[in-house]
Amino acid sequence: MTKRTPEEQQISQRYRELAREEPPRALDDAILAASRRAAETRPAPLVVPSGRQRWYFPLAAAAIIVLAVAVTVHVERERPDEEALVAPAAGVLSGMRTEKAQDMAKTEKATPPPPVSAQGFTPDPKPQARLESAPASPPQVMKESQPAVAADQRARDVDLLDSDRLAREREMRRQAAAGVAASRPAPASRADEPARETAALAKLAQQSPEQWLQGIADLKRQGRHDEAEKQLAEFRKRYPNYRIPESITEKFEKR
């Protein structure tokens, strides 16, 4: 349509003779006001949230917050009360433990660490490290905060070292007597042995005296007398003032 024919020009001319309507002023004002408002603000979103969609985001945010708070409160309420859990065990042991703590504190002051065995036994160069690697003490021990308890813990550590050393010496003597040197475990296993024993003793120390005694009685019943004697000695060292019930003593005497 680059070049118009005379007929087309005539038609166009006649068309332009028609009324030249213009939009009303109010329409102009409304459109120009809208254009100015838009220029002053950010571009409108491609999809304007309307109706129900307007509430989606605030509702979702509120729901997430409520859920988070509810879960947190629920977890807090469901968490077991440590005080209530340890109370019975602590109650049974408390009297004995206080008594023993005092004894151990005395022992710590009076008795220096025993010298290294004259039999050429080489103690572990880092006993403290071994202690640190032992299983953690039970919660009831950790919960107590009196100074006597700290002394108790230190005394128990010393006991563990002593008993460990004695047990190893005894074991070496037993093996020498039995002439089972050839059947000794590999060096790597020997190196692990003290650690295992320490762990076993630490495990026993976590038991209640009654449980421990019952375990010793079981060993007796199984014919593992040496082991039972060893543990009994350890028990007496650990609980010097504990009166062993006669019913248990009878079990020990039965061979």
Added chain:
Amino acid sequence: MEAPDEALMLAYRRGDAGAFETLYRRHRGALYRFMLRAIKQRSSAEELFQEVWIRVIEARSRYAPQARFTTWLYTIAHNLLVDHWRKKGLALVSLDTQDVSVESANPARQAEGRESLARFLQALEALPAAQREAFLLHEEGGLTAAEIAAATGSNEEAAKSRLRYAMAKLKAALDD
């Protein structure tokens, strides 16, 4: 020298409200008449006219001068017209070859009837919608056949054909 439409639209996109006002004043009359004569109902025409400009405003951030601003403007107008006719149960294309009787137009104008201009207007209003739209896009928007095709979503040959039919009928009305 006046700034081209595309530059004004880009300026408006950057936040220059004055550029839009210039653009609006340049095209407001032609677009208004296009709408008014396309649907012949003033209230609807004004509503659609306003809607075209609102869409221009809303689309400013996406505007890219890939074609003439006028083509883009009348493309929006055409789409709104199609929606309007669809709502009214009319189809733009199906009216392409259907002649609407001149006698079915406004009787008051028929009474005035001998006036050449009145006949011309009646002939224009009697054109099939697609032909009338092609003629109005050509006269008011200044669009070429190719641009009419682009604005109406048809091919150039169809646009030329519609324009030719419209011109022939209007010429006949002038010769009466």
